[in-house]
Amino acid sequence: MFQSAFIGLDVHAQTVVACALNTATGEVSRTKMSSEPEVVLDWIQKFPTDSQTVYEAGPTGYPLARHLREHGVDCVIAAPSKLLRAPGDHVKTDKRDAMGLAKILSLGEVAEVRIPTMEQEALRDLSRTRLQAQKTLKLAKQRLNALLLRQGVAYPDTKWTLKHMAWLHQQHFGQAGTEFSYQADVELVELLAAHLNRLDQRIKEIAPACEYARVIDALMCMRGIALTTGFGLAVEVGDWTRFTGSSIGSYLGLVPSEHSSGQKRAQGSITKAGNTYARLLLVEASWHQKPTFDRPGLRLQRQFDLVDSTTRITALKGNHRLADRWAGFEKRGKLRTKANTAIARELAGWRWALAAPLQEASKQVPAFSKENLMAA
Template identity: 60%
Template sequence: MFEHTFIGLDVHAVNVAGHALNPGTGEISAHTMAADPAMVLEWVRRFEPPVKVAYESGPTGFVLARYLQAAGINCVVAASSKLLRAPGDRVKTDRRDARVLAEMLAVGSVVQVHIPDPDEEALRDLARLRSGAAKDLAHARQHVNAILLRHGIRYPNDSRWTKEHRLWLHRQRFDEPALQFTYDADVEQAELLAAHLARIDKQITATAGLCRYSRVIDALMCLRGIQMTTAFGLAVEIGDWTRFTGSSIGAYLGLVPSESSSGQSRHQGPITKAGNTYARKLLIEAAWVHRRPYARPGERLLRQLDVVGPATRIRALEGNHRLHHKWEHFDERHKMSVKANIAIARELAGWCWSLAAPLQQGERMNVA
């Protein structure tokens, strides 16, 4: 049965284009207003309830959705990657986008994204701050290495960015003053970013022990390749693990092959790379660790396994053995390592779900 009115919003930083559609009467109303949640709410309330509102996910975040939901309006945020667009449609305007959203909402083809509460979003921001800082640090260190490489200077040892390596960097001198200044500035930038990343890691450790995902973080850290920052990132990016199953979590993270099939022809291509980019990156990085030799848990894992319950401990040990065995199987078949690692990451996502979802389901049952 149709809702009374469906409203699509094209939200920007300065203005909002709205399109209201009543499938029963065929009435249509379009309006452009300032990007003020109060003004949007005032316009939405002009229509007789019940109404349903949707806007596309994007840089404007979830402030408007939370404001409308708090006012009793049924508002959803549509996944931008799942919006249908005709191949021949070459005209794109704010009003047309709002109209398409209203029409898709009316026929029930809008794929909703999870709307995090402010606390959950703050935890995500902290995790993504860490990701950005790590990327900046890697680029700064590459600049230092590039200068030395261009001038034929090579560090004699294999391990880099240790205390000895940093002392060696400060001893390097160049004849050209401009080059010396550039080199010193790059080294200083790398050291400042390393200290900045260390402060972020310290804050993540403190936050992880007090946040709502503390038990999930402890459980995820029982898997090889997943330590504090990775576990924190996965926990806060996924949020509610009970939304998925062991097989659907891989598709949500874009770790399943793309497919183009027609008739008797079936072709699978690269992974879809849909969903959460940061969570996918964390899993792909963690999957490489399972290729390393593994006979029994190391000291870190043993300490971590003592923190969790028996069911989580047994499941994590099974996962570690299974994932390493899969890597051995791929290596025996001489599988391309990059493709093999994606397959391991996809299975690792399922093992993470099997640890996190039961904990969250149990917490909900205890609250009920």
């Protein structure tokens, strides 16, 4: 009989393969069931209440984990890239995957994925929708430019301004197929640009009232961080207090890879682990740290008025520090792309220094306020 159990779930859209392992006796219980959260919960509740459950992060998201936690089940989600697998193991089945998860959970070797609330996930969905819209618009512009170049037509001034768009509408081609394709591409660019603008407007409306509002204001005190970038970083990282100033760079995949053995130490390109979107935002923002920083401009001055003095001082130190770092790299003749990656890694640390104290303080406020209310 099971005194306690470690339960591994291999979750798919329609089915779940489960394996419960009793490490004391070696007893194993397996089943295949529907992926409905109620069905999974009923099976798990057959085991002792101190049992633990794990499944891999994937396209099915977090509803199952939230449902299990709401009903008192200790459920975690494992990061797939951190799971232990033997290099020579070339047999992969749902049963073996579930058993492997149960074993790893019993060893305490699960690298957990943070489970966001439904509100936090909704904010992240909005940010990622904007990212996809931005990528799609970029591809549409590239296709339009390529078509014009194939026809020997080039615009001599800055592109994608109102003047440029008016010029695009004046272009026509003799071949019916080319003309139709060109007009369709122009129309698509305009539609996608309007779609992106609507998303930006929605973010502008939501950001001041969301739970990350103070963090977004703090992040925007650094150069290169506008509202959409600050919103994206805040919702993608979520809880900044999980990290330290040095570990945030590792989480975002901005530290060098390494393969060292014995007396030999070899470092390579960055690991590119963790959150791809947050890393992209940091790398793009790092290019804005290059110009010399003497004093804050008008945008930063307005932003400083929205934050407390501690945040303002930290942001000023960060802006000066990163500008000096860029100057040092330029003086040494460092490759610009490598220099920018190094700046992005340090920028991640400054972002943490701005966001983490605010979130740490907000975690302490509710308990204090509740005690005061009870005392009153």
